[in-house]
Amino acid sequence: MLSESIKIAGRYTMGLLLTGGSVFQNGAFHTADVLIENGRIVSVSPSLPREHCSVIEVHDDFIVPGFVDVHVHLREPGFSYKETIASGTAAAAAGGYTAVCAMPNLSPVPDGPETLRPELDAIARDALIHVYPFGSITAGERGQVLSDMEGMAADVCGYSDDGRGVQSPELMRAAMERARALDKPISAHCEDESLLSGGWAVHDGTYARAHGLPGNDPASEWRQVERDIGLVRRTGCRYHVCHISTKESADLIRRAKAEGLPVTCETAPHYLTLCDEELEDDGRFKMNPPIRSAADRDALIDALLDGTIDCIATDHAPHSAEEKSRGLRGSLNGVVGLETAFSVLYTQLVSTGVVPLELLIDRLSVRPRRIFGLPGGAVEPGAPADLTVLDRNRPHRIDSARFRSMGRATPFDGWTVCAAPAATVCGGKLVYADLHQEERL
Template identity: 50%
Template sequence: MKRLVKGAHVFQEGRLIKQDVLVDEATGRIEVTAAELSEDTAEEVIDAEGLILSPGFTDLHIHLREPGGEAKETIASGTAAAAKGGFTTVCAMPNTRPVPDHQASMEKLLHKIREDALIHVLPYAAITERQAGRTIVDMDTLHPYACAFTDDGVGVQEAGTMFAAMKKAASLGAVITAHCEDNSLLYQGVMHDGSRAGELGLPGIASVSESVHIARDVLLAEAAGCHYHVCHVSTKESVRVIRDAKRAGIHVTAEVTPHHLLLNEQDIPADEGNYKMNPPLRAKEDQMALIEGLLDGTIDVIATDHAPHTKEEKERSMLEAPFGITGLETAFPLLYTHLCQRGVLQVEELLHWLTDRPNRLFGLPERKIEQGAPADLVLLDTKKSGIVDTAEHASKGTNTPFDGWTLQGWPVLTMCGSKVVYREERER
């Protein structure tokens, strides 16, 4: 089947240009783009007047839970959520059971992805076996399968282990990605160690637990000659360390989440599990430093850290609930509503951070809207207003602090390889 997307404002080379785009499901590619194409060229014509057509989004940091955590999420439900949010490529963290730390477990995971995924899923491999922080995996064997190496939510505590992994990754041209947290500085904290933690009577997580780990790792990365990527930056000190490292010519890149850009500790209304995430929501000055770091290029991309859990788990106190919130289905409307509409950034900048920037960062195939390119596309209605309703989520996870928020700018159609993987009927 051929589909004609007609009258959209197409995101190309950093600009929005009004064009028609014809895609062919048989080839999975864009057949032609032009200022105007005849409706006779396609079996289906999609009226995109007033809408934005962008390459599908890429998320460098999500959790699909399968295998081992299917009650929280599956590859099928997680990729359906991604498609609903406009994502056509996601990088899945290795905190599954079993961990993809050997060729056999990685091959089984890839087989399941091929069976169930609606979009492109690129798995991470672990840095150490079972993410235990001791024995480095056979990186030579796993490198062809993995988008990068990370131990995800359990930062590598031993500097010697991380240094050895970085040197090996450098020899392979691979990326080391890190959740940065010095376990000796956590003190069983469950939220930011700030004024709000004192008001709620909950133990805090100090900012230095993150920044000191990043400071260690950027120096190791410099010595190893490795591309080092920092997950979900949350503190002003971390931004400062990364900025200084970049100025020194160290190959360090970093990501920030929508929730850290839009919320801080004062937004936590009570001891509620849906506000428990790692890293936690920090102070207002940290939030402002993250926005500044994104705008000045210190932080390279936006990633959701989509982390679904069961409703029962997240209904507990922060002392008992697991860390993490969902993010795939709300990322674009959250950022468009609270950053673009408020003049903090232009929609073209937001699209850049969600599309070509993450692909280039990890050396992934670029997605452009041009003849012959893969038809991985999202159609965005920036005038559409809607309420976040977790009862309608495609994800199994309903753990989000944004439930009930009114947002503007929603994906209405997503194609992956020209196939429609999400569609919402427009109200005309």
């Protein structure tokens, strides 16, 4: 639990000291203080002096590298009625994130320097944390011709047509060859549209059969993963698979890694903690890919444990209340997740003994940075002061009405969880602090 001194911590002039916590270093926790000056960590050591510092007493909480979400939708420019750079990064900070990678399904689609510029300007003006944009793989995300990948290379973390799979293998191969030459990853939304049944984002399983709904065939995901891994063999491109949801995808990626191919992947909290038997006819349960079977969920947990899954990303995808009010049949795909990810994952997987906390921190903080070449990821002198303080004793009920995000649709609304981020420091500045201690259960 943070002390009340955190209320003034944002006004320090000489340094900021986090004291009394356990620091995550080299894959383990140990007791130490962390001193920050001029946006960087200058010392990590027990009992550092407090003179000339603003002090945050973290009282046995954990201090970890700031979380990174490599798959978010910030909706600006073009769809600011759903989310803005300001609201989305405020939500990210509240979730413990100090960096996010923003997907390109915007208006205009960032498919060249000119169309990327409005997003870069909004980030520079309004972002509370670090935002690294993706450029699109194809012009306008239409899947017909490649984007100006070279023209965007200096300003993007990679390339993606998230929301749609690239249907043409020839075009995807060309994209991979160009991305390899630029030393940038392709982050692929894998979806074979020829295997979809009417565009449904409900898994072809228990719920679909019980309610007479057309189901989304798992092969629509894993067949394109399989295709793209074959293209990686030919091109050597760094290839990252977005939001895997099926056991077959996990198996394919596991084998690709064993083969030594430069293949990585992510999954999302909802695929690790829910199955289709728990669906409700509510827009907050509709996303693409859909929540799959219990067997898929369990296989994804195994893949997380054995290192097949490199990152946990939220696929934070806000929509308006009206767009999510039409149940499973009519609502748009996408749920929000930045403000619930750690609390849900810790409660469901760590506190139950399924996943070690150290592994969770690695997948939220460390490995995503390595894959996308982002700075930070260590609590050590000289590193950027991008840190998250975690309170493991913060029982509360998730209430979407309190979100900083403009989106409210989450399958976790109303869940009771036992932990939460307590503070987020980005660039040496306190960008979030949990001061609602009276709301603890």
